[in-house]
Amino acid sequence: MLPQLPSIAHVPDFAAELNEQQLAAVTTEARFSLVIAGAGSGKTRTLTYRVAWLLAHGVPGWRVLLLTFTNKAAREMLERVRKLVGPEAGDIWGGTFHSIANRILRRHAPLLGYRPGFSIMDTDDQKALIRNLVKKHIGKQSKTSPFPKGDTLLSLLSLAVNTMRPPEQTLREDFPQLLKHEDTILKIIADYTSRKREANTMDFDDLLANLHLLLEKHSEVRELYSRRFLHVLVDEYQDTNALQDRIIKQLCTGESTGLMAVGDDAQSIYSWRGAQVDHIFEFTKNFPGADVFKIETNYRSVPAILDISNAAIARNERRYVKTLRPARPPGNELPTVVPAPDNHTEAQFVAHTIRQLLDSGMKGREIAVLYRAHFHCLDVQMELTRQHIPFRITSGLRFFEQAHVKDVIAYLRLLANPYDEMAFRRIAAMLPRVGEASGSKMWQTWTQALKKHETECPDEPVRDFGGLMLPAVKVPPAAQASWSSFLATMSSLRPADHELTPAEMISRVLLDTEAYFTVHYENYEERLEDIEQLSRSMSDTESLDDFLAQVALLSEADRDHVEGNDDCVTLSTIHQAKGLEWKVVFIIFLGEGMFPHSRTIYSSDPREMEEETRLFYVAVTRAQDLLFLSYPRYNGHNPDSHFCPPSQFLTSLPPELYELGEA
């Protein structure tokens, strides 16, 4: 029984504002509970009211941990809780597994042998490092037995970490075609791991793996957090992987911490990141005595769209039995299936229909175009531009991953962590006549000088980079001038008398990189503008570590509230559309081999097609009022097979559920 003392400003009327199934989940007193929430059934609502209910019954905000799939989801939920109960919600720990891991590791990473201020590697850094190592371990590619690409090794390693299997086992089970290179692969992986270590960096997977290790090896830390958190809530539970699941258990099974996991097995679409639907199926086994709640009333879609959704997911055998019941009255129109002669006509159809909708008074923000892969939207993008329809893309390349942003960030990373090899090499490569070879030499002498500095003045961060590095590091004559200037800039970022904010640091770094940008980037003015926007949007971040963590962990999707135009049509991959909804949804490129992707069609593992089916289900369930499903009969993008039959997702739909349209 929970104490009845609300510590909050407002107590919502739970019984009045929730339906019966939602209320049951929100008010449960079971220590462990699983909430199966169908698409559009008010999952977020349930979760936020659950948090409010806890606060209303005397649980302080700081003792609640809310784990979400994206930072954006965390922000939105905390915002909604705040509206519900008042400022008390601000103390809640909310964020992605990665960001929470970062938060905890910032404090305790030295227990695992890291120096303070470790940096976070992004995907580019990972690739650069592993490619470097592949090159080192096998000088020349043999033509007869080509060695796998660095990227493949990274996905192998990532899968191993996230599924908590040793690399050897993952290699045998998921990459048998690489077995003949086993020895070298394992050596490279070992090398990769130690290089990250030496550079005092963690990649995304390390954040999770190290949090797990920390809680496993240091019971005092585990107790600190499992005592602190009275309630852990996990959103999108169907997409947790083995490692994340272990972390949840570490936090919840030790003492008396309660756990509520919310998810929908039909919407699990991240198995390629190691997510296993099985966790949701085995919840009651893993957490004995757990209660299972189902929320099945769909408030989002008209019944006709719901019929399509149910028909789509019916292809999959293995799922929790639940029936989505429509709360909305029937609409006038059936979803429309549109075969187009070719991809260009398809795009024209989409743009044309959007134009009509806008003219009839609909807002751009109420419309979305969804697709399987980023490049599917190229034609639509062109067509919308041509017709002057504003749109916004949740694009493939993310803001923080653009070269010029990373160039600037590299300075700050190196300042926070002078052992950050990837940051160093990025900067070195910007110097004239410095490439990979001289970069390596410079890095060696750089670290030697650092270690010398460390033994001579322990715990004293480097301030005079020029004094330390000019005599130690040799650079090609052509690079000497820019090298000195770089070192001077680095020194200026850490003045003796006061501390600079990250925004101030950026403007100093820009002075140094501006010349390089003007020469190397065509559109350098835009790029400068980008960076200024970056430092503006982060101007409230005071600490360098916080700033760098945000840059590394926030994705483009998390940033979209920054930009103001909300009358744009949304173009998005289905993955990025998860959790969102629009009045009108177009799903394009529904051709066999495009969606489902040809790889899944030829795959021997039936689970791949099941996941593809769930992805289609996710797409369809985003729509509230109108749904258009289109495909090009002739696909100009694919040079091998131009002719493109309709997706099996379309052909398997009962024809009475939709009407045929014309492009």
Add this chain to the structure above:
DNA sequence: ACACAATATCTTTTT
């Protein structure tokens, strides 16, 4: 030996 420019190739999904 190395940096750098030019050319060919190909697109799944993301913290």
Add this chain to the structure above:
DNA sequence: GATATTGTGT
């Protein structure tokens, strides 16, 4: 449009 490979110049 970005990256992997190949070719050319210092």
